[in-house]
Amino acid sequence: MSRAPGRARPARRLRVVVTAGPTREHLDPVRYLTNESSGKMGFALAARAAARGHAVTLIAGPVALQTPPGVRRIDVVDARELLAALRREFRSADALYMAAAVCDWRPARRLAGKWRAKDEAAERTRVELVRNPDVLATVAGARGARDQRIVVGFALETGDGIRRARRKLEAKGADWIVLNDASALHASKVSVTILGKDGSLVKIPRRPKEAVADRLLDLLERVPGQ
């Protein structure tokens, strides 16, 4: 990959936290509820941010991807572990890219042994779920009024995506939301829309995830200087 020589040592070396991949919410030792996510967008962000010379921490759910060179990686499994790691890491960071596909629900109980339907002959059963902590809102919303850290959220939507993403941006208190549609899941090229809390809307047409990552990292220039 070619890169401008000036990019390897940026004027400011920022501390960037990226989350990537799905979380898994276990019902028992073998069964779990999860989200479709290859982790590629988050890993591309981490790789390109490190290539730009930033100090990158990648908090990754279970994915089959190699850690990019120069990136510090923390592996997590479920939403609560991800939130705990993120709270710790974001404290001293300048920017967060919340690319992980965090499960919003988890089984109400995680059994130590294998789950079985109460009635072994039953054809139907149900699983009780409880809401997971809202990782994006928790981290974005905990910033003080003079806090200069930036938070970029991601939304994967079906249907009326822009309206939902705009609402998400406001509800969560993020600075930007990157909107994907479900066709992004298995594609090497993606189209995204970047919505800003200033009302801005930038569409990036179908491009490789690495190129989209580079566009998203340009948002780091909005981190106020020290």
Next chain:
Amino acid sequence: MSRAPGRARPARRLRVVVTAGPTREHLDPVRYLTNESSGKMGFALAARAAARGHAVTLIAGPVALQTPPGVRRIDVVDARELLAALRREFRSADALYMAAAVCDWRPARRLAGKWRAKDEAAERTRVELVRNPDVLATVAGARGARDQRIVVGFALETGDGIRRARRKLEAKGADWIVLNDASALHASKVSVTILGKDGSLVKIPRRPKEAVADRLLDLLERVPGQ
């Protein structure tokens, strides 16, 4: 990998079907229920069977593994797809190794758009599940009295494994059940117990999955000659 020259061209080239990996049971385009399974045991079986000169078809759920040389691979996602592929392939096969971790339940409905709790502020919800077809019992039990095809099932159990595996062997109508415990999930070495419908019980102590695969393929010698 070294192999005895006599093994590459076995006296009889058998048609072996192996299933591997998890299935995914989608609730909506992004969320699904699944089982923990790397697919490594099934892929090791397929690789070693092909190395012995057998004609191998591998029916694989979503895993991040390369197809072993000389193996025909069919990719599936959910239990019903796996069963459909297996029915087709087992018709002309001599043996089946049912190493896939097939989900026994799936969401009662798969939504076209993203699933949302009816009450967006709710802290609890539930998912209705329906029982998946029992793939092992369906295929093993559909064999006629003079059918010479062999069926090897797998059981991952927590707790009183041998009693449950014995019951599974009988209930499903398989010829052998290979019992794993949950510690096998992330290990490169595994201990298994092979239970036969003749009442036999063979314990294989902690060995690499490839070595266990070789032991399991020795069961092919029990396929009656033509």
